Amino acid sequence: MMPMKLGQFHGGLRLPGCKADSMLSPVTAAPIPPRLYVPLKQHIGAAAEPVIRIGDHVLKGQLLADSDSHVTAPVHAPTSGTVVEIVEHTVPHPSGMTAPCIVIETDGKDEWRPNLSAHSQYHLLSPNELRQIIRDAGIVGLGGAGFPAFLKLNPGQDKLVETLILNGAECEPYITCDAMLMQERARDILDGLHIMRHAVQARHCIIGIEDHNSAAIAAMQAALSKEEQKHISIIAIPTRYPTGGEKQLIKVLTNKEVPSHKLPIDIGVVCHNVGTAFAVADAVLRGIPLISRYVTITGGAIKTPQNLITQFGTPMAFLLDHCGLQRDKLSRLLMGGPMMGLQISDLQTPVIKTSNCLLALGPGEAGDTHPEMPCIRCGECARVCPAQLLPQQLYWWSRARDFDKVQDYNLFDCIECGCCAWVCPSHIPLVQYYRFAKTEIWQQERDKRKSDHARDRHEFRQLRMERKKREDEERKRKKKELLQRANAGKDETKKSAIDEALARVQAKKAQQQTESRNTDNLTPAQQKQIEAADARRANQTPADTTGDEGSEA
Ligand code: SF4
Ligand code: SF4
Known part of the structure; x- marks a missing residue:
């Protein structure tokens, strides 16, 4: 040494x-007992989830339950037998609560799973x-x-x-x-x-x-x-x-x-x-x-x-x-x-x-139960505390449910060793008060985490809805703009078609006038044909005239 x-x-x-x-x-x-009650959670962290089914025959060392969670530990079959139930059963806990357990009816063979990998x-x-x-x-x-x-x-x-x-x-x-x-x-x-x-x-x-x-x-x-x-x-x-x-x-x-x-x-x-x-x-x-x-x-x-x-x-x-x-x-x-x-x-x-x-x-070993008396501020608890805390202050603030104050006195440095309660002349179950305060604080933190999570979810939804609204408005605006542009294009095309038609009419008229001025050079037969054509035109509607001209064009 x-x-x-x-x-x-x-x-x-x-x-x-x-x-x-x-x-x-x-x-x-x-x-080996006839039945084993193997809890899914025997550790600090998330409970494991069964990977076997009721009725399965399992071998010693076979995986029974595991989890994807980071802080967890898998659970294995302690002996061979048949899984007969997965039930709520009492587990070691200060509250005496129940938790899911895999029940194995043991077969007495204690048979190992094969291929254990040794390194x-x-x-x-x-x-x-x-x-x-x-x-x-x-x-x-x-x-x-x-x-x-x-x-x-x-x-x-x-x-x-x-x-x-x-x-x-x-x-x-x-x-x-x-x-x-x-x-x-x-x-x-x-x-x-x-x-x-x-x-x-x-x-x-x-x-x-x-x-x-x-x-x-x-x-x-x-x-x-x-x-x-x-x-x-x-x-x-x-x-x-x-x-x-x-x-x-x-x-x-x-x-x-x-x-x-x-x-x-x-x-x-x-x-x-x-x-x-x-x-x-x-x-x-x-x-x-x-x-x-x-x-x-x-x-x-x-x-x-x-x-x-x-x-x-x-x-x-x-x-x-x-x-x-x-x-x-x-x-x-x-x-x-x-x-x-x-x-x-x-x-x-x-x-x-x-x-x-x-x-x-046994009798006399559990210690006499004395009634709890008021604290006399003797300071004995602080003298023996290995974590150098002030147990009396922790007691006061835990009792008053002032969970901020009790944390100011470093409640979570308390290792629950029980030295303070052991020496307390007033027989105050000090550790019970500390456990109560810790449990309440953990619960409040869990509740806060839950409400923070709910608030985050609500805020995220609001943001998502506002973004969607903005995107919808933008889409509508763009669509309207496109429509307006398309309508403006149509008007332009229509106007130019009318202008072209008018120009054609005027050009035709000008040609007719020129032709009438040249009739002096025509033969009598040509003269007659022209007069007949004029007479026909005179009897036609303006629309027919335009149509003829259009087809000629
Ligand atoms: S030992 Fe008990 S009585 Fe003395 S100060 Fe601590 S809590 Fe109070
Ligand atoms: S139980 Fe906590 S407060 Fe009491 S002596 Fe131990 S560490 Fe200190």
Whole structure:
């Protein structure tokens, strides 16, 4: 391990670990339930859309759903079986809401789809090709957030990655899935780290592990070769909650602060969970998509706490019963740890990509419920806040529904670690107020986006109509002009025809006069003919005369 001067983040807490019970036995595979409920959305971003139909027989690892959206992750079949339904089913969510799930009746054969494409020569692939493989494998951040991993592995063309950090600091009490993964699959995690390093072209890598987790540190060090030690450091960091928070871990390992409203990449750092690195190795080196994960099943209501490799879509009740859930002792079920975990009220809720722990708290473990009291302005909350916020102010403005003010106090820098609520002597559920404010602000932004979109559409329509009106007017004007020009041409032609006719008449008359003056030279017979012709002309109408003249002409 390289000696290194560590940084320190503000605040934080020393919490009881409660981890030993679930680390007593090696990790095994959970049994496959008769039915899996695989949610179409198990990540941050757009839900995937089914690419299979009800009645289809699917094989393990087969693509079930995907989306064209940029921020999304495909979903694959966790085992072989038949798709029997696509239904609304309870999913892990603070509201206990339902969402579309693909229901697979499993066949017990656990039969893989053929032709998994492995890329052992991954270093011959470009970063873009690697990101595509990771995207297609449906890999999301397994530390809890569930952000699609391929996006976080794309720093952008103008950004250089100085440090790639693997987060092995499992700082919440009870959770041990990452610790067990590091103990058992250290080589795979390092392989995943190399692939990620190639994808972001990082200069060096650090793996941060809490110092109480000596077995995991030892396993990772043992797996690290001399050559790898040149660019990978494994650092034991002080056990202090919430060291596993991204910004807090970066501060400890690099002594760099990620500024408010900025991302780690803005200071040249990319941070991923050790479980994500393991999933990347599986996807790239073995062609295995993300269909299962290590899950800690623990708490006072569980007889045999342990870690199990669990297929996504497994109903929590099935898993808890497998570990000896004592329903009469269950006071609260959380997905995650006691500080940031999500309360689960329906035991049929399925395990998803972000389910790191099922914590079935027994009597006395869930904490006494005290009535909420008024804030006494003791300032304890600000003392422990790792994000250096003013939790009391956030509480006031969230409660007053002043969502501009609460943002002025950097609400969105709050990582919902719960330190403030933990120490609050007035037992104010502070994090609930912050979550409420965030949800309201997101809703207002969604509404605003919708109304902006509607206004843009209206304005565009108005512009289109005005343009059409102008074009119609222009067309009419041009048509009128053409008509006028055409009429003017006709008048001209008519006038010249009349003038020509008149000229012909006058010319004829002049000729007749000339002829009459020459009658003296005629013979008597000619004289008579002329007189007869004159007499005939005299008896004809002017029109007949003109006609004769015309035909003669
Ligand atoms: S810890 Fe509780 S009582 Fe004390 S200032 Fe913060 S919110 Fe108020
Ligand atoms: S929950 Fe938010 S406000 Fe409270 S201590 Fe954690 S980061 Fe600070």
